[in-house]
Amino acid sequence: MKKLALFIIAILTLNTQPLFSQAPKTEMAELMRSDGRIYVVIAVILAILTGLILYLIRLDRRIAKMENEK
Amino acid sequence: MKKHWWKILSICLLAYTFIAGLLGPVPRLPLLQETIRNLYFHVCMWFSMMILFTVSVVYAIRYLRTLLPKYDRASRLYAGTGILFGLLGYSTGAIWASYTWADPNIPLLDSFSTIARDPKLIGAAVALLVYAAYMVLRDSINDIDKRARISAVYNVFAFVLLFPAIWILPRILPSLHPGNEGNPALDVKNDISSSMRIVFYPAVLGWTLLGVWITQLKIRLKKLEDKQFES
Numbered sequence: 279m280k281k282l283a284l285f286i287i288a289i290l291t292l293n294t295q296p297l298f299s300q301a302p303k304t305e306m307a308e309l310m311r312s313d314g315r316i317y318v319v320i321a322v323i324l325a326i327l328t329g330l331i332l333y334l335i336r337l338d339r340r341i342a343k344m345e346n347e348k
Numbered sequence: 349m350k351k352h353w354w355k356i357l358s359i360c361l362l363a364y365t366f367i368a369g370l371l372g373p374v375p376r377l378p379l380l381q382e383t384i385r386n387l388y389f390h391v392c393m394w395f396s397m398m399i400l401f402t403v404s405v406v407y408a409i410r411y412l413r414t415l416l417p418k419y420d421r422a423s424r425l426y427a428g429t430g431i432l433f434g435l436l437g438y439s440t441g442a443i444w445a446s447y448t449w450a451d452p453n454i455p456l457l458d459s460f461s462t463i464a465r466d467p468k469l470i471g472a473a474v475a476l477l478v479y480a481a482y483m484v485l486r487d488s489i490n491d492i493d494k495r496a497r498i499s500a501v502y503n504v505f506a507f508v509l510l511f512p513a514i515w516i517l518p519r520i521l522p523s524l525h526p527g528n529e530g531n532p533a534l535d536v537k538n539d540i541s542s543s544m545r546i547v548f549y550p551a552v553l554g555w556t557l558l559g560v561w562i563t564q565l566k567i568r569l570k571k572l573e574d575k576q577f578e579s
Contacts, residue, residue: 316370323366331359334561338355341568 355561361554365392365547373543379448386444387544388551393437394472394514396556400430400563401479401507408503411496420496421570422563423503424486427479429563433555434476441469449524468518468525475513478506 407423489495
């Protein structure tokens, strides 16, 4: 089992080796790296917004629960 | 779920603001460059503050007409959120000004003395301080009825003072702040371009609804606290 795993790893690394050496630029669908990476900024501020909104929703639920207990 | 629709609307509008605000087309202006996108954030803070203070004064007047404590509570908490938005507007404005108004050739602290003299900044500071005094005044009165009545009257005064402080005086005096001629951000003919308007108006609504949401939570919490205090 261990040998097989090692063999697979060896094959994989050998196979990827030429990929690293050549292919200086492979155009893929790289949304997050285009337009000066502005999309990264959008992802960050959306993450902050999501966090704040989730916090508000949790607070809302907790207060609703307290109101129902009364 | 029915009564939560405006919260969902607020989330959607804010997400739209953040995405379209950074990606949407904006006019290419010298000096401002990409910072023109701050319109969706900095200016919205002041718009929301104004709306929240208006709600606060409406509740203050309703309190004076009915003397029901729930209106006093709402008035106090809407003013609190208004101050929060005002402070955010002030600090975002400070950042924005230090990269657009300040002369890059002289140190920031030196150009600060010219920026700080801008009437719009002084007016906004006066307005915020008047509302800060509202909070101090409230907390200094121990009698509940007296506190509610005096602070409701003061709230009306503070709201009236907003107009000369941030709307009238800065426009009479020479100011670096834009929007001195006519109706800033609302003038359809020759102000912000239409590509910005389709982001700006939803942004104002989204931010204001977020402020209302926060205030609603505070009001409900305060109500529970008061109930616990009574029993």
